[in-house]
């Protein structure tokens with residue numbers, strides 16, 4: 001890892017959690033309308049495309065440098081759909097050069113990846129996570145709100161492999177009665193590929209997805225199902241605070257993961273901050289309000305990191321542990337604003 005600028009101090013939040021991981025949305029628009037995130041009947045077609053007020057690349061670079069001063073070393077770009085942000089490879093190249101960022105990743109629906117994979121790799125993007133909830137073409141199209149074609153995603157995956165991304169992580173959000181019958185097919189597809197498929201519990205993010213707990217498929221149920229077909233064994237976490245529980249196929253066909261934010265909350269070790277494309281800080285995926293970082297950004301990296309430290313030290317969020325209790329906040333930021 002490259003030499004870090006000396007952090008003034010590494011702030012801890014009110015539950016003793018450090019700030020290690022930044023999820024940065026580069027755009028609020030998306031070309032899909034997944035029902036659990038940005039349902040078409042709640043979010044207009046042109047949403048986010050003409051919004052002024054997105055952070056510029058200069059502001060983003062200052063922001064990331066300010067985060068690094070406080071101990072952040074993992075950065076993930078997200079959206080909306082990040083590949084819709086104009087000039088993204090140029091931004092990636094600037095961020096890849098920041099000393100202290102030792103993990104630079106992006107989450108994408110991959111529908112536009114075939115045409116961008118090479119430029120992103122050349123710019124220094126290290127890792128990709130691709131969201132993929134079904135392989136069946138008709139179901140895939142339906143889940144994307146009628147916008148996406150599985151063939152485009154598969155072409156994006158091919159391109160990513162060709163330019164040297166790998167292992168790639170695949171995120172599959174499972175909903176009972178919607179795509180839970182695709183689970184074995186997805187596992188069979190990725191077994192032996194060298195990539196890592198992770199099943200994610202459907203979450204009550206945002207305000208517009210009409211979340212219904214009955215549609216959550218607990219990870220334990222999926223793991224038992226898969227274990228019955230292909231025996232699995234548990235693996236240790238790669239690092240503290242890793243959200244996926246890792247498993248490996250006993251027959252050596254690789255790794256698979258489960259992210260259980262609903263049935264096994266991981267708030268206690270959450271070291272992640274989220275920033276929306278317009279520069280608001282959210283200290284939890286389920287936070288009701290953000291903090292506008294732009295005034296502090298305008299004062300430069302040092303002043304910004306002081307303001308950020310002050311905000312982080314006020315943080316006490318643990319929504320997933322409170323879910324269902326009267327103390328759990330009701331309003332949540334929309335998923336398409338903070339990007340997962």
Ligand SMILES: C[S@@+](CC[C@H](N)C(=O)[O-])C[C@H]1O[C@@H](n2cnc3c(N)ncnc32)[C@H](O)[C@@H]1O
Pocket residue numbers: 030036037078079080081082107108109110129130131171173200201202203204205209335336338339340
């Ligand atoms: C909001 S998207 C942004 C990046 C990009 N558009 C994509 O889909 O990969 C990030 C991740 O959030 C996940 N997500 C969105 N809504 C969700 C929900 N209600 N429950 C669980 N995961 C969700 C998506 O499946 C995706 O993997």
Ligand code: SF4
Pocket residue numbers: 030031032033034037038079080081109131335336
């Ligand atoms: S999950 Fe990703 S692809 Fe789907 S609507 Fe949300 S931002 Fe778009």
